[in-house]
Every structure is written in C-alpha cells, then in structure tokens.
Amino acid sequence: MTLLSVQDLRVSFPRPSGGRVEVVRGLSFDLGRERLGIVGESGSGKSMTGRALMGLIAPPGRVTAQRMQFDGTDLTKLSEKGYRALRGARMSMVLQDPKFSLNPVIRIGDQIAEALEFHTTLSAAARRAKVRDALEAVRIDDPDRVARLFPHEVSGGMGQRVMIAMMVVLEPDLMIADEPTSALDVSVREQVLAIMDDLVRRRGMGLMLISHDLNMVARWCDRILVMFNGEVVEEIGPGGLQAASHPYTRGLIASLPKLDDTRTELPVLDRAALARVNAEVRP
Amino acid sequence: MISRAWLMDEDPATRAQARAGQAWRLARDLSRNPLAMVGLAIIVLLLVVAAFAPWLAPYSPTEGMLTNRLQPPSAVHWMGTDELGRDILSRVIHGARITLYIVLLVAVISAPLGLIIGAVSGYFGGWVDRVMMGLTDIFLSMPRLILALAFVAALGPGIENAVIAIAITAWPVYARIARAETLTFRRSDFIVAVQMQGASHARVIGLHVLPLCMSSTIVRVTLDMAGIILTAAGLGFLGLGAQPPLPEWGAMISKGRSFILDQWWVATMPGFAIVVVSLGFCLFGDGLRDVLDPRQRSKG
Amino acid sequence: MIRVEDLTVRYGPSTVLHGVSFAVAQGESFALVGESGSGKSTILKALAGQVDDWSGQMSVGGAPITRARSRAQAAQVQMVFQDPYGSLHPRRTVDDTLSEPLAIHGLPDRDARVLSMLDAVGLARRFRFRLPHQLSGGQRQRVAIARALMLSPKVLLLDEPTSALDVSVQAEILNLLKRLRAEQGLTFLLVTHDLPVVSFLCDRLAVLRAGRVVETAPVATLRDRALASDYGRELLARSEGTP
Numbered sequence: 001m002t003l004l005s006v007q008d009l010r011v012s013f014p015r016p017s018g019g020r021v022e023v024v025r026g027l028s029f030d031l032g033r034e035r036l037g038i039v040g041e042s043g044s045g046k047s048m049t050g051r052a053l054m055g056l057i058a059p060p061g062r063v064t065a066q067r068m069q070f071d072g073t074d075l076t077k078l079s080e081k082g083y084r085a086l087r088g089a090r091m092s093m094v095l096q097d098p099k100f101s102l103n104p105v106i107r108i109g110d111q112i113a114e115a116l117e118f119h120t121t122l123s124a125a126a127r128r129a130k131v132r133d134a135l136e137a138v139r140i141d142d143p144d145r146v147a148r149l150f151p152h153e154v155s156g157g158m159g160q161r162v163m164i165a166m167m168v169v170l171e172p173d174l175m176i177a178d179e180p181t182s183a184l185d186v187s188v189r190e191q192v193l194a195i196m197d198d199l200v201r202r203r204g205m206g207l208m209l210i211s212h213d214l215n216m217v218a219r220w221c222d223r224i225l226v227m228f229n230g231e232v233v234e235e236i237g238p239g240g241l242q243a244a245s246h247p248y249t250r251g252l253i254a255s256l257p258k259l260d261d262t263r264t265e266l267p268v269l270d271r272a273a274l275a276r277v278n279a280e281v282r283p
Numbered sequence: 284m285i286s287r288a289w290l291m292d293e294d295p296a297t298r299a300q301a302r303a304g305q306a307w308r309l310a311r312d313l314s315r316n317p318l319a320m321v322g323l324a325i326i327v328l329l330l331v332v333a334a335f336a337p338w339l340a341p342y343s344p345t346e347g348m349l350t351n352r353l354q355p356p357s358a359v360h361w362m363g364t365d366e367l368g369r370d371i372l373s374r375v376i377h378g379a380r381i382t383l384y385i386v387l388l389v390a391v392i393s394a395p396l397g398l399i400i401g402a403v404s405g406y407f408g409g410w411v412d413r414v415m416m417g418l419t420d421i422f423l424s425m426p427r428l429i430l431a432l433a434f435v436a437a438l439g440p441g442i443e444n445a446v447i448a449i450a451i452t453a454w455p456v457y458a459r460i461a462r463a464e465t466l467t468f469r470r471s472d473f474i475v476a477v478q479m480q481g482a483s484h485a486r487v488i489g490l491h492v493l494p495l496c497m498s499s500t501i502v503r504v505t506l507d508m509a510g511i512i513l514t515a516a517g518l519g520f521l522g523l524g525a526q527p528p529l530p531e532w533g534a535m536i537s538k539g540r541s542f543i544l545d546q547w548w549v550a551t552m553p554g555f556a557i558v559v560v561s562l563g564f565c566l567f568g569d570g571l572r573d574v575l576d577p578r579q580r581s582k583g
Numbered sequence: 584m585i586r587v588e589d590l591t592v593r594y595g596p597s598t599v600l601h602g603v604s605f606a607v608a609q610g611e612s613f614a615l616v617g618e619s620g621s622g623k624s625t626i627l628k629a630l631a632g633q634v635d636d637w638s639g640q641m642s643v644g645g646a647p648i649t650r651a652r653s654r655a656q657a658a659q660v661q662m663v664f665q666d667p668y669g670s671l672h673p674r675r676t677v678d679d680t681l682s683e684p685l686a687i688h689g690l691p692d693r694d695a696r697v698l699s700m701l702d703a704v705g706l707a708r709r710f711r712f713r714l715p716h717q718l719s720g721g722q723r724q725r726v727a728i729a730r731a732l733m734l735s736p737k738v739l740l741l742d743e744p745t746s747a748l749d750v751s752v753q754a755e756i757l758n759l760l761k762r763l764r765a766e767q768g769l770t771f772l773l774v775t776h777d778l779p780v781v782s783f784l785c786d787r788l789a790v791l792r793a794g795r796v797v798e799t800a801p802v803a804t805l806r807d808r809a810l811a812s813d814y815g816r817e818l819l820a821r822s823e824g825t826p
Contacts, residue, residue, distance in 0.1 A: 294709035294710065294712070294713070295712040296712075297712070298676075298678065298712065300712070301676055301678075301712035301713075305714075471669055471670075472664040472666065472669050472670035473669070473670055473671055473672045475631065475633055475662070475664075476662065476664070476670060476727075476730060476731075477683060477684075477687075478632075478633075479631055479632070479657055479660070479661060479662055480657060480658065480661070480683065480684040480687050480688075480733075480734060481653075481654035481655075481657035481658060481684075481687055481688065482683075482687045486687065490683075491672060491675075494674050495672075495673070495674060
C-alpha cells in the first residue's frame with residue numbers, strides 16, 4: 001500500500017547573481033509502510049528532499065511537484081495550517097543533533113506532552129501516561145526520572161532517544177530521519193537505529209532514512225535511493241550494495257576503506273566524468 | 284585595471300586584488316541598504332561641513348552685533364541669531380568641527396583600549412580575566428554622565444578634559460564585547476594551530492584574536508557615537524565641556540534654555556543638529572552591523 | 584620518535600588518562616582507537632602542549648617535552664584537526680594561513696614556499712587568495728594539512744582528519760596523507776574511531792578505553808580481526824555492524 005507518492009519533486013533557491021538553482025531536480029518515488037533509505041553526499045539534495053516533504057522549505061526556497069500525495073492528502077495544495085496539523089501527528093522528522101532540537105529550558109516530559117496537547121484532547125493524566133509509554137518504547141529504563149530532567153542533563157544518545165520518543169508519541173504513519181545518528185558516538189548509533197527500526201516494524205510505520213553512510217543505510221533499509229546532484233542516479237533493491245551498477249554508487253563503495261584494506265591508494269571519484277554521464281542520461 | 288570583473292574575481296591573483304575585492308563586496312552590500320546610505324550621507328555632510336566651516340559659514344561664529352540679538356529665522360539669518368546677536372547657522376556649522384573632534388578622539392582612545400583589555404582578558408582567562416573584568420564592571424556599573432561629571436570636576440572644564448572623561452567611561456563596553464567574542468573562539472582549532480607553530484601570545488592576540496573582535500566593535504562604536512555626542516552635549520549643557528565662546532552644540536542649547544518659550548530657535552537649532560547627526564551614526568551603524576556581522580542580522 | 588610514558592592527565596577533579604604509555608618509531612604511523620571519552624584526543628592535546636595538568640614523561644625526537652617549549656621544538660610537532668570548518672581562521676585567506684608559520688619563524692622565500700606547498704597538497708594555485716568560506720570541506724582540509732607541513736615537522740598529529748568529510752573526499756584526503764608520509768618521511772599519530780581508516784593508513788594501533796590502553800597491536804591483527812582484548816573485539820564487531 002502506498003503511503004507517500006512523489007512525482008517530479010523540484011526544490012530551488014534563488015542565486016545571489018540572479019536566476020534560480022535547483023537542488024532537487026525531478027525526484028520521483030513511492031513509499032509504502034517500509035524502510036526507504038536516501039543516500040548521497042553533501043549537496044546531493046537529500047536533506048532538502050526530506051524538508052520539502054515536511055513542508056519546511058521557507059521562502060525564497062520554492063517547492064514544486066507534479067504529485068506529492070501523502071495517504072490521500074495532496075501535499076502540494078496543503079496550507080501552512082494544514083501542514084501543522086499533519087506534522088507531528090501523521091508525519092514527523094528526527095533531526096541530526098538533539099542538542100539543537102530540544103528546548104533547553106523545558107523539562108523533557110513536558111516537551112513530549114506538548115505535542116499531545118496540541119494535537120489531541122487527552123487529559124493531563126492520560127498525557128502523562130502516554131509520555132511514559134513513549135519513553136519506555138525507546139528503551140529508557142526509568143521514564144519517570146528522565147521525564148523530569150532538562151535536556152542538558154542527558155547524554156547525546158539519550159537525547160536522541162528522547163527525540164524519537166517525541167516523534168512516536170503521536171503514532172505517526174511516516175517518520176523521516178535526517179542523519180539521526182551522525183552526532184552520536186559510535187557505540188550508541190546502532191542502538192538508536194535498532195530502536196527506530198523496532199518502532200517502525202511494530203507500528204507499521206513508513207521510514208525514510210536520510211544519510212551519507214552507505215553501509216548503515218544498507219543495513220537498515222529495504223530499498224535505497226542514491227542521490228547525486230539533486231537527482232536519483234540509482235535505486236538499490238534488497239540485493240544489497242553488491243547489486244549497485246551506477247558508476248557513482250560503485251565509485252562511492254570503492255572509495256570506502258575496508259577493515260582488511262591493503263590497497264596502497266583508494267580509488268577516487270571522477271566528478272567531471274560523472275557529471276557527463278548524468279547529462280547524457282537526462283532527456 | 285580596476286574593473287567590476289577584476290574586483291568580483293573569485294580567484295584573485297594577488298593579495299591586493301583579494302583585499303580590494305573584499306572591500307568592494309562590503310561596500311556593495313552596504314549600498315543596498317537605503318537607511319545606511321541615508322546615515323552615510325549625513326556623516327559625509329558632517330565631514331564636509333566641518334572641513335569647510337570657515338567658507339560655508341556666512342558670518343563669524345563668535346562675533347555678533349548686539350543690535351541684532353534674538354532675531355527669528357529669516358532670509359538673512361537662516362537659523363536666527365542668539366542673545367549676543369551671533370548667527371546661529373554659523374555657530375552650528377562651526378560646532379560640527381567640535382562635535383567631530385570629540386567623537387573621533389573618544390573613539391580613537393576608547394575603542395583600542397577596550398579591545399585590547401577585552402581580548403587579553405578573554406584570551407588568558409583565570410586571574411587576569413577576573414581582575415580586568417572586575418575593573419571593567421566597576422566602571423560599567425556607574426552611570427556614564429555622572430562618572431564623566433566626576434572626572435571633569437577633578438580635571439577641570441574644557442573640551443580635552445571632556446574627551447578624556449567620556450573616553451574613560453566608554454571603553455568598558457568595548458572590553459565586554461571583545462571579551463565575549465574572544466571567549467567564543469579562544470579554544471578554536473585555528474588558535475591552537477598558530478600556538479603550535481610557536482607564535483607568541485602577543486602575536487596570537489594581535490593578529491588572530493583582535494581582527495575577529497573588530498567588526499562587532501566597529502559596529503558598536505558607530506552606534507555609540509550618538510551616545511558620545513549626547514554625553515558631550517550634556518557636559519556642554521552643564522558648562523563643563525567646551526567653554527564660551529566656543530560654539531559647542533550642547534553649550535548652545537544650555538544658553539538658549541532661558542529663551543526657550545519666546546525665542547525657540549536659539550535652543551532648537553543646535554538640538555536639531557544633534558538629533559540629525561546622532562541619527563546618522565545610528566542608521567549607518569545599523570547597516571554596518573548587517574553587513575559585517577551576519578549573525579546579529581535583524582531580519583531572519 | 585614519539586615516546587609517552589605513564590602519562591596521567593586531570594581535568595579538575597576527574598582523571599581522564601591513567602598512566603598511558605606507548606612509543607612510535609621514526610616514520611611509523613600509529614593509531615589511537617576508542618570511543619569518545621576514552622581519552623584518545625587528550626593524548627594528542629598533551630603532545631600538542633594544550634593540556635596544563637599532566638604528569639609522566641613525553642618526548643618527541645628524543646627531546647623531552649617540557650611545559651615551556653621553544654619555537655624550534657614547537658615546529659617539530661604539528662596537528663591536523665577534525666573539523667575543517669573550525670580549524671581555519673575565518674578572516675584570513677589561504678595565503679595568510681600558510682604564510683603565518685613562515686613569518687613566525689622568520690623564514691625567507693614565502694611566495695615560493697606557499698606555492699610549492701599548494702602543489703604538494705593538490706590545491707590549485709588559483710585558490711591561494713580565497714577565504715575559508717569560499718572553499719569546500721575537502722579543500723579546507725587540504726589547506727589545514729598544508730599549514731601543518733609548512734614548517735617541515737617530523738611528527739603529524741591527526742585528530743579524526745576525515746570524519747567530517749564526505750566519503751569520496753575522505754578517500755582523496757587519505758590518499759594525500761599516505762603519499763605525503765612516504766614523500767616526507769613523516770611520523771603519524773592518528774586518532775580515530777573508524778577502524779577501516781586505521782587499516783588503510785596505519786602500521787600499528789593502540790585501543791583505548793576510559794583513559795587506559797587496553798591493547799597494542801600491529802595492523803595485521805586488525806585486518807585478521809584477531810584483536811586480543813574483549814573491548815577490541817567489541818569495537819571490531821560494531822564496526823562491521825553486528826550489534
């Protein structure tokens with residue numbers, strides 16, 4: 001079943017010297033209740049894609065699409081007010097660094113409850129219970145204590161789990177995670193991903209995992225879109241990274257050092273050649 | 284040789300071209316802000332008037348005809364005359380010199396002093412910081428005009444002493460700003476890198492720390508100019524700044540106070556000059572902040 | 584080349600390094616591996632003279648490191664930092680940054696030296712008068728490496744030099760570091776959490792945990808996935824994505 005259907009999504013920003021530069025150029029994909037990975041390097045347009053879907057591109061940025069449909073709702077025609085009702089309740093976004101996403105002067109429990117207050121008509125007691133459940137769902141052992149803490153009193157990994165709790169408390173249908181682990185220590189990355197993965201599976205949500213880390217995305221996602229210069233150059237199915245065929249994807253995989261690396265030199269992407277390949281493919 | 288393309292070149296070939304390009308970009312950004320341009324126009328006007336005062340002023344600023352006293356504005360005396368029959372326009376024009384003199388001297392004394400104290404304090408931290416900032420806070424905690432009053436009372440009235448008094452009260456703000464700026468990057472990798480190359484503390488502060496404090500201080504100084512003019516005028520008003528017959532604007536208002544109800548122009552004309560010049564510095568400072576300090580930009 | 588013995592570092596009441604010892608031979612590339620909080624970066628800071636409260640012995644090139652170091656001594660050890668955005672002075676051009684060490688040490692031929700260093704790190708000469716914000720992350724890291732090499736140091740301290748870069752750019756920088764080390768006979772001390780990078784760039788590694796060296800091993804052991812300590816094996820497993 002298709003949850004999100006996007007056709008010919010374009011995001012552009014004005015250039016200082018006049019004219020507009022497109023950072024996402026004609027992106028199309030369908031997302032069911034599955035885990036979709038979007039991989040690309042900086043400047044590939046992967047983060048802008050996530051923001052465009054959430055309606056978070058502020059003017060002078062411009063978003064256009066032939067179709068952008070989320071579970072029956074046409075996102076291209078949605079007003080800011082309509083988006084506000086949708087964000088959080090139906091689709092939510094986990095950002096890179098919990099330090100910047102949590103309000104430093106509000107207790108964690110109150111921050112999570114705030115979303116409930118905005119989107120539901122639950123009583124205060126019922127809200128508290130929901131918050132408790134959400135914190136337990138992200139495997140926080142003593143949710144009552146953590147709910148009373150301020151964001152600076154918890155570690156990065158814990159902060160990111162709080163962020164995820166905040167995202168899932170309203171049981172959205174789609175979760176967009178933009179580099180959710182790159183600000184975290186290696187030891188907690190897998191843990192945070194496992195928690196997200198578990199929630200997505202159990203609640204039957206759709207997940208869009210945006211990252212620069214090919215291996216990580218390959219481990220956690222059913223399908224991967226590889227983006228380069230604002231376009232999808234390749235879709236990789238369940239076959240895994242070995243099945244990748246586009247020169248850019250293959251170049252990226254080859255340029256990663258390996259644990260048993262004895263190469264004297266790593267192969268480097270030939271960007272000029274790639275740009276030519278891309279230009280030829282485009283009609 | 285100096286063309287638009289040469290200035291806008293992303294890959295300048297020489298140091299001079301790189302510097303010129305940066306300056307040109309700054310000027311271009313500034314010129315796109317209409318209010319800043321109004322401010323700049325006022326400041327330029329002040330400079331021109333001060334430079335050519337003797338030629339611009341229609342009459343002598345110090346000699347008047349008693350038969351001509353307290354004339355209202357007319358075609359002969361555009362701003363009227365004062366209680367000694369002196370042409371007020373001429374006095375305002377000559378007063379521009381005094382105002383400019385005070386403002387520049389205060390800026391030249393207090394800004395570098397504050398910058399250095401703040402940067403040294405922030406860079407070293409520890410007890411150096413505590414002592415220097417304690418001193419700064421003592422100065423900051425006292426109202427500016429009162430402190431300046433005390434200094435002038437001790438040093439004796441006169442323009443030079445007024446300048447010294449205002450400068451002494453103005454530096455703590457810059458020290459605070461410079462220290463706050465320094466603290467944000469004193470542990471930065473680029474500072475560590477020069478320290479590792481064996482640079483002396485003086486070199487690190489002078490060449491690497493101070494340039495980064497400069498833009499916010501320049502902005503602050505420009506915004507403070509209005510306050511300096513007003514403090515100088517306040518001292519002049521109280522008779523502790525410029526002494527008669529010097530045409531200092533504050534002193535002129537003070538003199539005109541006795542006739543404010545019947546001969547309004549005597550006090551209003553120099554007051555008008557103070558307001559316009561203060562406004563000019565404020566507008567220009569605001570524009571400068573937008574260009575130099577994108578972080579503090581008012582619009583999002 | 585580098586000798587660290589019984590190095591203990593305190594930050595206020597907490598001890599972050601508990602008697603760490605290791606030695607790196609001339610021309611060797613040595614990695615310090617561990618999570619954040621393991622104290623691996625603190626060792627680099629101590630060698631760089633950025634830590635006040637330390638005890639033990641450290642020496643570079645046979646000369647012991649004391650609290651007051653001479654200018655010549657400072658030039659022997661240089662560092663490349665993790666964040667290419669924070670390691671360059673925002674108001675100084677590439678040329679300013681590369682000329683500065685020459686000015687500090689009063690060395691002649693600045694123009695020629697700057698140009699030849701730009702060539703050595705593979706940065707086009709037209710970038711010479713650009714400011715950092717006009718450069719990409721990879722180009723900035725090349726400038727940072729060039730800056731570190733201006734004084735012809737013997738030892739290069741590398742603090743996660745590629746972890747903030749894109750994958751394809753990481754490959755370029757790793758290749759550059761490897762080539763420069765061979766050309767100039769440099770000794771590397773690399774801090775990282777990325778085991779494959781160690782495998783590519785280093786000869787030996789030390790595994791750190793909570794301020795102590797858990798294990799020292801040649802890189803072949805890492806490639807064979809045969810680290811002896813439990814913690815070393817844990818890191819290996821994590822690096823391969825088997826939680």
